[in-house]
Amino acid sequence: MRCIIFNRVASFCRKVLNRDASDLDHEELALQVYQRQEHGISRKDISENALKVLYRLNKAGYDAYLVGGGVRDLLLDKQPKDFDIATNATPEEIKQLFRNCRLIGRRFRLAHILFGRDVIEVATFRGHHADAKPSLKDKKQVSAQSQEGMLLRDNVYGTIEEDAERRDFTINALYYSIKDFTVADYVNGVEDLDNRIVRLIGDPETRYREDPVRMLRAVRFAAKLDMTIEPATAGPIKQLSTLLQDIPAARLFEESLKLLQSGDGLATYKLLREYNLFQQLFPLLSEHFTEDHSSQTELMIEHILAATDKRIGDGKRVNPAFMFAAMLWYPLVTRAEEVAFTSGLAYYDAFMVAANDILDEQVKSIAIPRRFTTTIRDIWQQQTRFSRRNGKRAFKMMEHPKFRAAFDFLEMRGNFESKEIADLALWWDQFQHGDRNLRHKMVQEINEGGSGAPRSRRRRPQRRKKPQAKSS
Ligand code: ATP
Ligand code: MG
Secondary structure, eight states: OHHHHHHHHHHHHHHHHHOOGGGHHHHTOOOEEEOHHHHOOOGGGSOHHHHHHHHHHHHTTOOEEEETHHHHHHHTTOOOSOOEEEESSOHHHHHHHOTTEEEEOSSSOEEEEEETTEEEEEEEOBOOGGGOOOOHHHHHHHEEEOTTSOEEEEOOBOOHHHHHHHSSBGGGOEEEETTTOOEEESSSHHHHHHHTEEOBSSOHHHHHHHOTHHHHHHHHHHHHHTOEEOHHHHTTHHHHGGGGGGSOHHHHHHHHHHHHSSSOHHHHHHHHHHTTOHHHHOHHHHTTOOTTSOSHHHHHHHHHHHHHHHHHHTTOOOOHHHHHHHHTHHHHHHHHHHHHHHHOOOHHHHHHHHHHHHHHHHHHHSOOOHHHHHHHHHHHHHHTTTTOOTTTHHHHHHTSTTHHHHHHHHHHHTTTSOHHHHHHHHHHHHHHHSOHHHHHHHHHHHHHTSOSSOHHHHHSOSOSSOOOGGGO
16 A cells, blocks of 8 residues: 555656646646535435445445536535446446446446436546556557547546546546545636636647547536636637537437436527537538527527426426427428429428438437437427318327327427417317317318318428528
8 A cells, every 4th residue: 555655656756747838737736635514515415326336335445436417516506417436446346346237338338336217327437548558459448549539448447636637627526535525626626616617627629539529518517507618628619519520429319418408408509509519419400590590490499498498497307309309390391392392292292201301311410219200200290280170180180199299399380480370279279178069169160161271282382482591
C-alpha cells in the first residue's frame, strides 16, 4: 500500500515537473475533499439499491463511490434520475460479488446490477489510453481509436484520479464515498456547480473528437440544469457538429429521448439548434427551418415539445412515437404532395409512399425502433381517414387500437391547419363522447350531406403546383 502511494506521489511529481502547456490546466487543480457536514448529501436521499451496491463493494474491500448525475443532482437539491457507481473492482470482480449482475457494452464495458426494474450502473475506474499496456492481442479489446480520434473502445482501467479526468464535465466528476461520506473533487466541479457552469474536462476539441455525443450532453445539461456552457467548451461545437454523423443511429435514438423527453425538451431543442446539433439528428426537419422559426414544421416542433414537457411535469406518460410523428408531419405532407405530383399516384398512395420514405430517411440518423415506427405510420394513416365518416366508417375507426393517439394528433393539427381540420376534430370529439343516439344522428347527418369523404382528395393531389419546402 505504502508503495502504491509512493508511486502515485512520484508520478504526480514527474507530471508536474515535465508537464507541457496543454495539460497544465487540470493538473494544477488539487484534490478538494468536502466533509459530510459541508456538502449536505444524506444517505436517505440515495436509493436503497444504490446503497446496497455501495456497501457490498466496500465490504468486499473495494473502493466504491456514487458519481455522476447522482452526486451532481443531490448537490443541486434535485432528485437524481438514476444512481451511477464507480469502483476499482473490475467488471469480472463485480460479477462475482452480485448474483443479479449483467456485464454489458463492448465500447464501454460496465456492470448492471438488477433489482427488478431498477438498474444500478457500476463502472470500473477508467485510465488514460496512452498508459495502457495490454498484450498486442488484447489491445483492440481494451482501447481502440478511429483515425479521427474517436474512442471505439474505452476499457483501460485506472485510478480514481484518472477516472475523474476521463469523465465528461467537471460537474459530473464528483465522488461521494460510502466509506467516510466525503465528496472528492479532483476537477473543481463543486465550484462550477456553484457558478452553474458546464465545463468539459481537458481539451474540448480532443474530448469531442473522442466522443462527439459529449456535444449533445453539454447542451442537455445546460438546458436541464439551467447552466451556461463555458466559452472554451462551447467554442468548437458548431464546427465539430457534423461528427455526430459517425455515431451509431441506435445510440442517437437513446440520446434523442434523453434530450427531448426528459422534461426540458423545448429549451434543449432551442439550444441544440443554436449549436447546429439538432440539424444533425433531424436533417429532414432542418430542410424546413427558417430564419425566424416560423414554418409550420418549426411551430409544430415547438408545440409538441412544450406539450411533452408539460405532460412530464404533470407526471403523465409520454410516447416517443407521438412526438416523432408530430415532428415529421409537415415534412411528410410536403413529400406526399411531391410524390403525388411527380408520380401521378392517387393522394392516399402517394401519402403512404412518402410516409415510408420519411421514416427510412429518419432512421438513418436516429434508429427509431420498429415498435415506434409502426405506431407513427398508424397515426399518420389514420389522419387520411378522419374525414370519411359515412356508413359504418366512423364507428369502425373508433375501434382502431391507435384511435386515441390519432385523434389527439388530429386535434393538435387543428392548431396549425385550416378551420376544416379544427372542425373535424370537434366533430370527432363530440362523436366519441356522445351516446349511441347522438352518434347515429351525427353519422346520419353526414350520410345526408354527402359521402362524408371528399372523394376528389383521393384522386387528385391537393395542390398541383410543386410545393416549396420552406412554406411548410
Ligand atoms: P443523468 O442525470 O442524465 O443520468 P448523468 O451525468 O448521470 O446524467 P449518465 O449518462 O448517467 O449521465 O452517465 C453517468 C456519468 O458517466 C456522467 O455523469 C459522467 O461522469 C460519465 N459519462 C457519461 N457519458 C460520458 C461520456 N460520453 N464521456 C465521458 N464521461 C461520460
Ligand atoms: Mg446518471
